[in-house]
Amino acid sequence: EDQVTQSPEALRLQEGESSSLNCSYTVSGLRGLFWYRQDPGKGPEFLFTLYSAGEEKEKERLKATLTKKESFLHITAPKPEDSATYLCAVARITSGTYKYIFGTGTRLKVLA
Amino acid sequence: DAGVIQSPRHEVTEMGQEVTLRCKPISGHNSLFWYRQTMMRGLELLIYFNNNVPIDDSGMPEDRFSAKMPNASFSTLKIQPSEPRDSAVYFCASSLGWGRENTEAFFGQGTRLTVV
Numbered sequence: 001e002d003q004v005t006q007s008p009e010a011l012r013l014q015e016g017e018s019s020s021l022n023c024s025y026t027v028s029g030l031r032g033l034f035w036y037r038q039d040p041g042k043g044p045e046f047l048f049t050l051y052s053a054g055e056e057k058e059k060e061r062l063k064a065t066l067t068k069k070e071s072f073l074h075i076t077a078p079k080p081e082d083s084a085t086y087l088c089a090v091a092r093i094t095s096g097t098y099k100y101i102f103g104t105g106t107r108l109k110v111l112a
Numbered sequence: 113d114a115g116v117i118q119s120p121r122h123e124v125t126e127m128g129q130e131v132t133l134r135c136k137p138i139s140g141h142n143s144l145f146w147y148r149q150t151m152m153r154g155l156e157l158l159i160y161f162n163n164n165v166p167i168d169d170s171g172m173p174e175d176r177f178s179a180k181m182p183n184a185s186f187s188t189l190k191i192q193p194s195e196p197r198d199s200a201v202y203f204c205a206s207s208l209g210w211g212r213e214n215t216e217a218f219f220g221q222g223t224r225l226t227v228v
Contacts, residue, residue: 032215043116043203043219044155051213087155089217097143097162097209100217104154 002027006088006103013110016077021106023088024070031098033071035064036087038105044087078110116220118204124226130192133223135204136185143209145217146179146189149201161187162209194227201225 007022025033032051036044048057050066057064061082063074073086089102117136125131137144145160159169161181169179176195181187191198201224207217 034216036219043205043221046216046218049214049216091215091217095162095167097160097167098207098215098217099160099168100145100157100205100207102147102155102157 002090002092002101004088004090004101004103006086006106008106009104010107011109013075013078013108015079015110015112018074018076018078020075021073021086021108022070023073023103025088025090026069027090027092027101029092031091031093033066034089034091034100035062035071035073036089038085038087047086075108078108080110080112083108083110116204116206116218118202118220118223120223121221122224122226124228125194127195127227128193129227130190131194131198131225131227133189133202133204133225135187135189135220137187137204137206138218139185141206141208141218142184143207143217144181144187145205145207146187147203147205149203149222155203158189191225194225196227199226 004025035047038044048064053068061076065072085105085107087105089100091098091100119134143162146158147155149155158171159179164181179189201222203222205217205219
């Protein structure tokens, strides 16, 4: 059964304190692993797509990496505006199209 | 493109009433998804369409829920009759649905449903 597990559920960091969020997955026929950011009262906002083990993507203070079983979202020197819930999702092919399965997210709070 | 557009943004209704949520996907996207988000269960996939055809509705919780996609630019999710446990935020998302790149899904702002 397809499964996506994120840890930790919640994380509090001081401004400038780097850390990593984890997303472990089991899925048959992975067609992509995605990271989203969700602010309160808004829809998930797309950040990155990773397609194969060893791939890395960067955007400002965020860097996403992928292995065969998990992905990490590294946050370097975070700022209070990085506070949000970060969601991980995987996609696989079903009936000729992509199906997306989401984890429950990591709630990140960065303190000034 | 304006992105995925959902309406209404907020809906408060009484138990037993019919509720209809609406979604306009991104132009050119072939796949459309309806999700429900709660604190307890996170984002749950309810149903998704490819080229206007329902592919998988196994996530629809009960027969009270139904979804349609009459054309490539419009979809509805209907709950009839509504119950307090249906209170949640409902998201619509769309994606290209094919190809080896640009496979990500884009979300609307959601509809916050409260059933009293």
